Amino acid sequence: MKRVLKWGGMIIVLLLIIFIGAGNYFYNVAINRSHEAVDLYGGSETASALVDEEEQLRKLEEVLKWTEEQTFETVEVKSHDGLTLSAVLLKSEEPSGKAVILAHGYKGSSEQMPGITKFYHDLGYDVLKPDARGHGKSEGSYIGYGWDDRKDYKRWVNLLINEYEAEEIYLHGFSMGAATVLMTSGEELPSEVKGIIADSGYTTVEEELAHQLKYLYHLPAFPLMEITSAVTKVRAGYTFSEASAVEQVKKNTRPLFIIHGDQDELVPTEMADVLYGAATSEKELWIVPGAGHTDAYTVAEEEYQKRLKAFLGE
Template sequence: MKKRIIWISCGVVLLIMISLLAAGNYFYNVAINRSHEAVDLHGGGESVAAAGLLSEEEHQAKLEEVMKWTEQQTFDIVEIESVDGLKLKARFLKNEHSTGKAVILAHGYKGNSEQMPGITKYYYELGYDILKPDARGHGLSEGEYIGYGWHERKDYVQWAGFLVDQKEEEAIFLHGFSMGAATVLMASGENLPVEVKGIIADSGYTSVIEELSHQLKFLYHLPAFPVIQVTSVITNLRAGYTFSEASALESVKKNKLPLFIIHGDKDDLVPTEMAQRIFDMATSKKDLWIVSGAGHTEAYTIAEEVYQERLKAFLNDALEQ
């Protein structure tokens, strides 16, 4: 009888381990492994406020204006090699009236460098050259996994160096959205070129483990432990990083550059409280703007004029430091 209980117990433990490994591999393939399929994340839809901000005609007219301008621009495809041997590509737009200033725009999860047309146009109007990389595992860049900003942070250090060495830029800003925001926050703790003058993070998360735990809860109604931990181990084996080490919170402790954090108060994809915690952890000169009525990365849509005014003020102030 005792042996039978032991065998049954061992069988149950083995079954649990197999199930956890299967779940970990499944979530790795869904969330980390490169694929061209869009992922329907919790909180990723358009908010009521954004949808009702403009009439359909006004929205279409504004979109057509931005897209017409975008189509008239000539973006060069540029390339660097990452520290681990990946060919990374980006779109570069030289301003007709270049002033030696540039911005690196970082797109979100499963996004690409063709996105962010509105903010691209605005930076151009301010006289900035614009670099829009495809993050590793996205778009034209190589890579078989998504690093959620952790491995990408070193890529963006290299992109900043590229702008200094190849394009002779004298002042550079990093501006990211969602995963791109987490990327520039993580990059802020690295040894960036002195030409980098500031960081703008729109809708960034505190850490990979917290963001994926948040998504797991709402998408699959599962507790984070132990699925996230098992997936993290698998990610470490297959992609070379763990969810716990990929932390914007830890990175901003080391950042010495001016920091502008933007977040919507209706963000369900990346909880708004994460912005406050990042702000509280940061030790450099910093500003936090919580945008009323904005969902995930909707601040520019909800409050375009104020966004532009506050962004311009931040840029100018940082340049004077």
Template sequence: MKKRIIWTSGGVVLLIIVSLLAAGNYFYDVAINRSHESVDLHGGGESVAAAGLLSEYEQQTKLEEVTKWTDQQSFDIVEIESEDGLKLKARFLKNAHSNGKAVILAHGYKGNSEQMPGITKYYYELGYDILKPDARGHGLSEGEYIGYGWHDRKDYIQWVLFLVDKKKEDAIFLHGFSMGAATVLMTSGEKLPAEVKGIIADSGYTSVLEELSHQLKFLYHLPAFPVMQVTSAITNLRAGYTFEEASALESVKKNKLPLFIIHGDKDELVPTEMAQRIFDMAVSKKDLWIVPGAGHTEAYTIAEEEYQERLKAFLTDALEQ
């Protein structure tokens, strides 16, 4: 009888272990592995507020205007090598009336450097040169996994050095959206060249652990523990980082640059409260703008004019520091 209990208990424990390992590998393939198709994330898509902001005609007209402008620009494909030997590529646009300033625009999860046309056009109008990298594991860049901003932070240091050394930029800003926002926040905690003047984070998450736990809850109706811990361990083995260490919260504690945090108050993909916590944790000069009616990365759509005014004011102020 005792042997049977021992064997049964052992079998149950083994089954649990095997199941957790299978789940961890599955979620790694879904969320981290480059080759897997993007899933429909909870809170993704356009909100009712954004969809109803402009008439269909106005939306089409604005889209055509930005698309036409984008098509008229000559983006150069530039390349660097990461610390771990990956070839990373970006689109670089030299301003015809360059003022010696540049912005690095960071795209979101499963995105690429062809995105963010509206804000690209606005920075160009301000006289900025524009660099739009493909994050490792995305677009034209090499890499078999998604770093969610953690390993990317080191890549962004390399991109900054590229702008300083190769393009002779005098002032550089980092501006990211969603995963790109987390990327620039994580980069802010590193030692950066003096040419970097400020950080703009639109819809960024606190940490990879918290964001993936949030998605796990809504997409799969599963508790974070122990699935996320197992997936994190597998990610550490296969990609070299853990979800726990990939933290924007910890990074902003070390940031000394001016910081502008933007977030929609209707964001369900990256909960709005994450923006408040990042802001509270930051120790540098900082500003927080919670945009009424905006879902995930919709602030520029919902309040384009105010976005531009606030952004311009932040850039001007940061350059005077």
């Protein structure tokens, strides 16, 4: 009996060591800033079958040339936990009191989203593009997946109001950035924030990481998600289950526009339906035929702009 207990105890200790090691490994892969980005499942999708590649290349060259000609101002705020967060701001040519905050995706930066930046600038908006914590020029040793970032975005909103006299602010995010603005939507925000646009956002961090774990590593969510979540709580201060865009949109009172491609395999399209169903404010859902992850603006640029203008009340 003693021998059985001894071996049983050794096996339990060994399993604990293995699981804790696995939790730290997946934390370093998915959460830790220093780790290189992994090739996410569904991340290589393109919409080439529905668009003229030559025409898209021409448009890209034009918008990149336009971007180089603009004067972006670097601005900073301090986060609630003492990090210096960086962003670039493109002021409108004529003061309008209108502003938009654009939120990039996982392992992205403020240098992205040139097309939508030009779109808003042409409408007379000040365009603020933050580097999320743990990304770009912003400080931070871990990726918040939108959860800690929701508090950071309140700082960016206040910056626009207090220092740039913004009277009408929209939050527009893509992928992780979409989850960020959805999570921000459930916070107590100034009345100047008028609406939320979420393109290809996920429901919860737990569900999105479990989705990636299944397809990238062919592993079940339990118990690795729970263990990695516990490691994340110790090292980053949050758990995967609490980082929920679904729960946040239930508290949102502002107009919400959810956009998602029907071919999205990185963030499954059904997540958009769940988010839309959970939202209690004025809301709109647009599932874009033929679009993969964050491909809607490429696949249906004209329709995207038309719907966005309607949502903005332009």
